[in-house]
Amino acid sequence: MQIFGVDIGGSGIKGAPVDLDEGDLAQERLKVLTPHPATPESVADGVQEVVEHFGWTGPVGLTFPGVVTGGATIRTAANVDKGWIDTDARALFGERLGGLPVTVVNDADAAGVAEMSFGAGRGRGGTVILLTFGTGIGSALFVDGALVPNTELGHLELHGHDAEKRASSKAREDHELTWEHWAHRVQKYLAHVEMLFSPELFIIGGGVSRKADKFLHFIEGVKAEIVPAQLQNNAGIVGAAMHAAKSD
Numbered sequence: 672m673q674i675f676g677v678d679i680g681g682s683g684i685k686g687a688p689v690d691l692d693e694g695d696l697a698q699e700r701l702k703v704l705t706p707h708p709a710t711p712e713s714v715a716d717g718v719q720e721v722v723e724h725f726g727w728t729g730p731v732g733l734t735f736p737g738v739v740t741g742g743a744t745i746r747t748a749a750n751v752d753k754g755w756i757d758t759d760a761r762a763l764f765g766e767r768l769g770g771l772p773v774t775v776v777n778d779a780d781a782a783g784v785a786e787m788s789f790g791a792g793r794g795r796g797g798t799v800i801l802l803t804f805g806t807g808i809g810s811a812l813f814v815d816g817a818l819v820p821n822t823e824l825g826h827l828e829l830h831g832h833d834a835e836k837r838a839s840s841k842a843r844e845d846h847e848l849t850w851e852h853w854a855h856r857v858q859k860y861l862a863h864v865e866m867l868f869s870p871e872l873f874i875i876g877g878g879v880s881r882k883a884d885k886f887l888h889f890i891e892g893v894k895a896e897i898v899p900a901q902l903q904n905n906a907g908i909v910g911a912a913m914h915a916a917k918s919d
Contacts, residue, residue: 681806694789732915781910783811
């Protein structure tokens with residue numbers, strides 16, 4: 672069974688058909704740059720380009736980098752245009768895609784569901800937290816495999832700052848930090864999250880999951896096991912398709 676997944680991020684919009692039996696992309700994904708400003712209409716243009724590239728005519732699952740309530744309404748927009756707030760994203764994308772069945776889910780929640788089903792969290796009980804490090808920091812919290820949606824732990828305060836302003840992948844690039852210096856920031860952030868939730872496992876997702884060998888060994892003093900996401904930066908696409916299949 673195949674469903675189309677689209678992962679909308681602060682820097683890119685990427686999508687592909689997903690093989691739900693394998694938990695992997697059925698074709699090579701297409702990525703387009705996220706427009707700036709990332710308004711609802713301009714992002715919808717990008718999504719339309721990605722979906723139409725494959726000639727897709729079935730259900731489409733989409734992620735969004737913010738809180739999504741009721742499977743449709745956007746409540747926060749930290750790394751995209753503020754015009755998204757209170758937008759009915761399901762209606763917007765459904766109309767732009769010519770009436771195709773559309774579902775919308777938080778991006779980190781989608782990535783987490785994919786990792787718990789097919790990746791680093793498969794078969795793990797207890798408290799598991801996936802954190803995606805990209806333009807911001809997304810989070811997905813699981814308790815015995817059940818998702819607690821829309822946690823947004825990237826916005827916890829850390830040393831007087833929004834955590835993602837200090838420890839996201841974008842912060843590493845903006846401040847030209849070495850991997851070691853950035854890892855120390857991530858370590859402080861993980862220790863703070865661990866103090867609040869006492870997880871057994873942290874899964875590190877986002878684009879940096881491909882480069883885990885550059886920084887994970889610098890992180891010390893965190894009791895929880897820390898592993899890179901196995902689906903790497905495709906987890907959001909796979910999770911979006913899984914969400915669409917479940918809703919369908």
